[in-house]
């Protein structure tokens with residue numbers, strides 16, 4: 001078996017604000033394989049977003065380790081982290097986070113431009129075709145529906161073929177028809193692109209596309225269910 005692409009080893013995260021300590025994650029160990037979808041489920045405040053931020057190397061554990069392709073994220077320097085975030089990780093958020101002054105195509109192209117990749121327009125167009133929005137290439141976010149914006153966001157997240165796709169409540173702001181389209185694309189991200197998809201969700205329909213459901217409560221894992 002291949003080594004896991006993403007691994008959390010005895011991860012604890014403590015936030016300190018105004019002299020108060022809050023333990024958001026406690027002693028979490030989890031491994032994530034390529035070409036699979038894991039759903040993190042549990043009520044608001046249980047630590048899902050905190051875990052995703054650590055998994056995407058946007059933040060670091062207070063103790064324990066996060067390994068991406070065997071590299072301990074907290075041991076990387078700023079340049080290495082920038083490369084890691086730009087080339088190996090893609091992010092999808094509940095509120096899409098598209099840049100309002102860029103067209104759909106430009107939003108999708110942006111990660112490639114930042115990574116200095118050639119052929120960025122061709123690849124961005126190809127991804128827009130994949131999400132079924134080729135005809136919206138020149139549209140600005142305000143001209144798109146929520147479902148269309150999220151499909152653009154998925155095209156952007158996958159444009160550099162990242163090994164890891166982090167999705168935080170990706171259907172939390174969508175109607176059921178748009179949710180279905182978005183979930184199909186997330187499944188394809190794992191199936192067609194071989195990404196390791198880690199998704200936080202409240203939705204049973206979203207959790208149902210995952211091969212594994214990790215239930216959390218108060219910063220701890222309560223159950224892991226595989227299907």
Ligand SMILES: Nc1ncnc2c1ncn2[C@@H]1O[C@H](COP(=O)(O)OP(=O)(O)O)[C@@H](O)[C@H]1O
Nearest residue numbers: 015017022024043044045046047048049050051
């Ligand atoms: N940046 C932060 N600073 C302080 N506390 C935080 C921060 N982010 C999250 N928390 C707290 O950590 C806990 C877990 O939050 P979060 O990871 O956002 O949970 P979820 O995504 O499951 O709703 C909550 O109690 C939240 O208030």
Ligand SMILES: [Mg+2]
Nearest residue numbers: 048049050200
């Ligand atoms: Mg959250």
